[in-house]
Amino acid sequence: MNAAHPSDARCDDPLMDEFDAFGIPTHRCVSYQELRGSGVSREQIRDALALGLLRRARRDVYLSGDIPDVVFRAQRVGGRLDCVAALEARGVFVHRRGQLHVQVEPHRARLRSPHSRRKRLEADGATATIHWRSQSGDAHTVDVVSALVQSFDCQEPRQIVATLDSALFLGEVDSDDVAQIFSRVPHRYRSLRRLIDGRAESGPESLARLQLRQFGRRIELQKVIDGVGRVDILVDGWIVVECDSRAHHAGWQKQEEDRRRDLALAARGYACVRPTANIILTEPHVLTDAVRGLLACRR
Structure with a gap:
């Protein structure tokens, strides 16, 4: 039930040549007239709508069934x-x-x-x-x-x-x-x-970096520490901030690896704090209070 590719597709988007299994462009909408003009019968359109291969957003606006739901809702x-x-x-x-x-x-x-x-x-x-x-x-x-x-x-x-x-x-x-x-x-x-710094590997990491600027200390991103590896943020040359997310730090094995890194950092004279992404997003003062306390201890 593949349709011919519509010949009048015009778009600067790099996805302009991508079509779904039904022959509908995945980067844009198509009209009923365009569907019929590309060789699709009324029965094929009806069947595709019933099977979810084609979706009608509003009058005369059809989309590939492969598009994300948020695109369809827009x-x-x-x-x-x-x-x-x-x-x-x-x-x-x-x-x-x-x-x-x-x-x-x-x-x-x-x-x-x-x-x-x-x-x-x-x-x-x-x-x-x-x-x-x-x-x-x-x-x-x-x-x-x-x-x-x-x-x-x-x-x-x-x-x-x-x-x-x-x-x-x-x-x-x-x-x-x-x-x-x-x-x-x-x-x-x-x-x-x-x-702006494109080295930040996550949004919470960027937000943590910006929060820590208030202390006026040297802030380094993706710093490599001998014997430990790369850390997210290094403040004042000795406070390590690792921004943990559930997606990349879930499971006991991963948590044990994190703790081993923390111990290796401590052995080299570094202090490490691990705010979760949720803490950074919803309670940013928890991170800044922790770093402020560490800086006060060093003084």
Whole structure:
């Protein structure tokens, strides 16, 4: 039941040549007319919808069944996945996860609920942040640079830096992209550029680094210590901060390895603190209080 690839697909997105098993482009929406024009019969469309190979977001807007649900919900509202939601879908760190942000063309009206195309957005009580602006191209999700630019309005300064760190570390953007981003945001944000460091391996690590700057001490990232290996953050040359997440530090075997490293650090005169990602995100003072106490002891 494969459809012919639509011949008029136009998009600068690197995914423009990717199609699902049904022959639907995975990077954008298609219309009913386009489906029929590519050789798909009415019966095939009906069967594909029933099997979940094809999804209809709203009137005359169809998407591949392979797309993430958050993309589908954005299209159901009436626009493209945008801002922190688009970044999260790419795996980029954002502080508040699970939010729906949608880029909508200024002329569009009658936005729908992300849960039902039969309900209006304002009548459903559903949560969606709408960004009214024009966006060229036909992809169902805004490009990563535009999403990063928009995220400046929806995050606090430290969170913005952590998101940019993450995008750099993952290879979603490069230094030229960062320059473009800062040329497009208000001037008041320009001072954040010097704080960006793509060596940070996680968002909590970036946030921890920014929190620790208040002490005015030397802060080193991904420092290699002889006999121990690489550590996340080194403060003042002797306080090691390891930012632990459940994904990478779960299980007793891994915890024992962490403790062995801590003992090796202690044997070399280093103090080590291990805040979890959750502590860094929700109780940042716990980390700063611990480092402040250690610095006071050394004095």
